[in-house]
Amino acid sequence: MVLLLIGCLVVPLLGLLRSSFLPGSHLLEGSGFTLDQYVRFFSDSYYTSVLVETFIDGFIVSLICLVIGFPTGYSLARLPPSARRWRTLIVIMPLTLSLVVVVFGWLIILGRNGFVNSLLVTLGIIPSPRIFLFTRPAVMIVLVQQFLPFMILSVMSVITQIDPVLEQAAANLRANRFTTFRRIIIPLAVPGILVGFNLVFVLSISAFITPRLIGGNRVVMLGSLIYERIMSELNWPSGAAMAFVLFVSGLAFTAALNAMAGSRIITGRGRYAL
Amino acid sequence: MLNLSKDRETAVRDANEFVVELRSVSKHYGESIAVANVSLGARRGELLCLLGPSGCGKTTTLRMVAGFVEPTSGTVSINDIDMTRQPPYRRDTGMVFQSYALFPHMTVAENVAFGLENLKWARAEREERVKEMLRLVELPHLAERLPGQLSGGQQQRIALARALAMRPSVLLLDEPFSNLDAQLRVRMREELREVIRGVDVTTLFVTHDQEEALTMSDRIVVMNAGRIEQVGTPGEIYEAPSTSFVAKFIGWCSLLDGIVDADGTFRSSGGLCLKGNWSPGPGTAVIRPEQIRLFSHGAKGVAQNARVLQSHYYGGATRLLLDVNGEQLTMQDRFPFGRHPKVGDVLNITICIDDMRMISAAPS
Ligand SMILES: Nc1ncnc2c1ncn2[C@@H]1O[C@H](COP(=O)(O)OP(=O)(O)OP(=O)(O)O)[C@@H](O)[C@H]1O
Ligand SMILES: [Mg+2]
Numbered sequence: 001m002v003l004l005l006i007g008c009l010v011v012p013l014l015g016l017l018r019s020s021f022l023p024g025s026h027l028l029e030g031s032g033f034t035l036d037q038y039v040r041f042f043s044d045s046y047y048t049s050v051l052v053e054t055f056i057d058g059f060i061v062s063l064i065c066l067v068i069g070f071p072t073g074y075s076l077a078r079l080p081p082s083a084r085r086w087r088t089l090i091v092i093m094p095l096t097l098s099l100v101v102v103v104f105g106w107l108i109i110l111g112r113n114g115f116v117n118s119l120l121v122t123l124g125i126i127p128s129p130r131i132f133l134f135t136r137p138a139v140m141i142v143l144v145q146q147f148l149p150f151m152i153l154s155v156m157s158v159i160t161q162i163d164p165v166l167e168q169a170a171a172n173l174r175a176n177r178f179t180t181f182r183r184i185i186i187p188l189a190v191p192g193i194l195v196g197f198n199l200v201f202v203l204s205i206s207a208f209i210t211p212r213l214i215g216g217n218r219v220v221m222l223g224s225l226i227y228e229r230i231m232s233e234l235n236w237p238s239g240a241a242m243a244f245v246l247f248v249s250g251l252a253f254t255a256a257l258n259a260m261a262g263s264r265i266i267t268g269r270g271r272y273a274l
Numbered sequence: 275m276l277n278l279s280k281d282r283e284t285a286v287r288d289a290n291e292f293v294v295e296l297r298s299v300s301k302h303y304g305e306s307i308a309v310a311n312v313s314l315g316a317r318r319g320e321l322l323c324l325l326g327p328s329g330c331g332k333t334t335t336l337r338m339v340a341g342f343v344e345p346t347s348g349t350v351s352i353n354d355i356d357m358t359r360q361p362p363y364r365r366d367t368g369m370v371f372q373s374y375a376l377f378p379h380m381t382v383a384e385n386v387a388f389g390l391e392n393l394k395w396a397r398a399e400r401e402e403r404v405k406e407m408l409r410l411v412e413l414p415h416l417a418e419r420l421p422g423q424l425s426g427g428q429q430q431r432i433a434l435a436r437a438l439a440m441r442p443s444v445l446l447l448d449e450p451f452s453n454l455d456a457q458l459r460v461r462m463r464e465e466l467r468e469v470i471r472g473v474d475v476t477t478l479f480v481t482h483d484q485e486e487a488l489t490m491s492d493r494i495v496v497m498n499a500g501r502i503e504q505v506g507t508p509g510e511i512y513e514a515p516s517t518s519f520v521a522k523f524i525g526w527c528s529l530l531d532g533i534v535d536a537d538g539t540f541r542s543s544g545g546l547c548l549k550g551n552w553s554p555g556p557g558t559a560v561i562r563p564e565q566i567r568l569f570s571h572g573a574k575g576v577a578q579n580a581r582v583l584q585s586h587y588y589g590g591a592t593r594l595l596l597d598v599n600g601e602q603l604t605m606q607d608r609f610p611f612g613r614h615p616k617v618g619d620v621l622n623i624t625i626c627i628d629d630m631r632m633i634s635a636a637p638s
Contacts (some may be wrong), residue, residue, distance in 0.1 A: 168342055169375035171362035173389035174440065183388070187379050 020240035037241035054222040055253065058205035061143045065151040065200045066193065073155025091149050103213045106142050134216040142214050147203050151196035158192025194261055198254045205250055222246050293318050293476040294339055294444050299348030301334050308334040310500040321470060321477045325487040326497035332480040336446055339478060341365045353443055368437030369446040374429045376421035382432050383417040389440040407435040410469060427458050438473060445477040463490060484524050488512065496520050514631055521560040528603045530559040544601040548576050548625065552632040560631040563593065566605035569622035576625045582615045
């Protein structure tokens with residue numbers, strides 16, 4: 001297990017790290033050790049703004065997934081196991097489809113002559129077809145659709161661990177549905193919420209197919225930039241540096257998030273200060 | 275005039291007598307009937323026990339009072355206010371769950387304070403009340419612990435403190451001792467009774483253990499298959515069971531079917547004859563083990579010869595299964611060391627018929 005992890009994760013990562021310190025704009029061009037790639041990244045405001053934009057997008061996508069996924073996961077968890085089984089299957093189903101198929105499906109739905117446009121025009125809500133593709137909301141909608149199952153499943157698995165009797169006890173102690181949610185369910189579900197949030201966040205900030213195809217050239221996320229850099233321009237050192245910036249900052253962000261949530265909510269300390 | 279005063283009397287009684295009242299309450303789950311037409315009331319400060327075998331609908335009845343189960347028909351009122359359609363958090367009840375259901379992420383003090391916060395008590399009063407409740411259950415030193423760090427008995431006492439903190443009109447307990455070992459169970463039983471007496475709260479208590487019911491309750495409601503068999507004080511239930519189910523369920527006893535003659539003598543279908551003055555008709559005699567004694571001169575009752583069929587030694591007493599004139603009776607007594615009856619022995623016994631219960635079968 002440890003060997004597998006080292007072989008499949010650590011070694012390629014170290015390779016990537018090494019190539020990010022190479023000079024020049026091609027893998028075979030230079031040798032040696034330089035911080036050029038990183039300096040170039042952080043001194044160009046275009047790159048840093050894409051980085052920030054990517055994080056904001058990832059955060060919003062995770063939040064939307066949480067808002068939709070928590071009630072869904074909760075109600076799934078409270079169903080009897082037999083009813084839960086096939087519903088869970090429906091939740092997982094989209095994950096079994098190839099991402100490219102899903103994205104092309106969205107292209108058809110959101111396209112100029114697509115389903116949404118023809119519906120809105122037929123209903124007379126807009127006079128002529130609009131451009132939905134290549135906008136930031138369109139990218140986020142597709143990302144939410146892709147990653148929602150992870151949130152639902154994480155929430156569901158943690159809620160099934162919470163004894164429903166606790167909710168009854170809260171109700172008996174004069175807590176209405178809202179108070180029970182706020183004081184009992186959510187604190188006890190924090191581990192699952194964090195897992196789901198982190199998964200969706202990390203998957204969103206590193207997505208590249210969706211931003212490339214749905215966002216086109218107008219909506220740029222770091223993932224598609226890296227893809228472009230490596231696959232089209234074959235500029236490995238620069239792509240590797242970007243990938244590493246994304247990796248480290250993503251890690252730092254989720255770690256900070258977990259530490260914050262952990263100290264505030266999980267232990268229940270400082271609750272009176274809230 | 276007469277009518278008027280009678281009306282007022284019932285009005286006063288209706289207004290004051292019962293803190294919790296169930297009127298013709300039923301609960302159906304599809305085809306199966308969990309509770310059938312149950313009517314009962316708990317008086318102020320009373321400890322009322324729901325007793326019955328597994329699956330007879332005790333928990334369902336209790337949960338209908340708490341509001342977790344909605345009755346199919348009938349009404350539930352608390353303090354004379356109809357609560358049948360109210361959610362649990364609007365009902366003035368405090369419940370101790372079978373699994374205690376303490377909130378694992380809150381300390382003991384926070385658990386006890388939870389209900390008070392929802393009732394919008396001021397912080398100072400809240401803290402004072404939490405301290406008071408923890409003193410009541412004698413665990414003030416555990417205030418900062420998490421429930422996972424408590425023993426079963428301690429968890430139960432915290433659950434009780436949490437339920438009582440809100441000063442509910444009714445305390446509801448669902449088999450509160452079932453998760454404790456036998457010794458602790460007896461101790462907690464006494465403690466719980468003392469605490470409940472101390473705060474003088476009306477209590478509805480569910481158990482399937484007849485000893486628990488007899489020792490703790492003011493009145494017992496015996497249930498069977500969703501219906502009420504009998505309501506009465508522990509004494510009434512034990513000494514004067516109104517059905518053979520109640521007689522069998524509460525304590526050991528032998529039931530003899532037979533007929534009471536015109537002169538008041540009971541003749542069992544097996545041929546045992548007991549002279550008494552019961553009212554004539556078909557009936558079932560309830561003979562408790564302690565109503566059968568070894569014969570001694572001057573003892574009142576019916577003298578008989580009995581052959582020992584089985585003998586079980588319990589330390590403090592010996593329980594014998596006897597063949598008396600073709601009927602099987604159980605007796606329990608303490609025999610001197612070395613003089614234990616053996617299987618096959620013939621004993622001279624007296625059946626005390628003075629306080630013997632005769633359940634007359636309703637002619638059907
Ligand atoms: N949610 C439910 N759905 C269907 N049937 C139920 C449900 N809850 C209870 N029952 C049935 O109703 C009957 C009474 O159940 P209840 O839990 O009240 O029994 P009980 O007297 O508390 O038994 P025990 O001593 O075993 O706890 C049982 O036959 C049970 O199977
Ligand atoms: Mg029960």
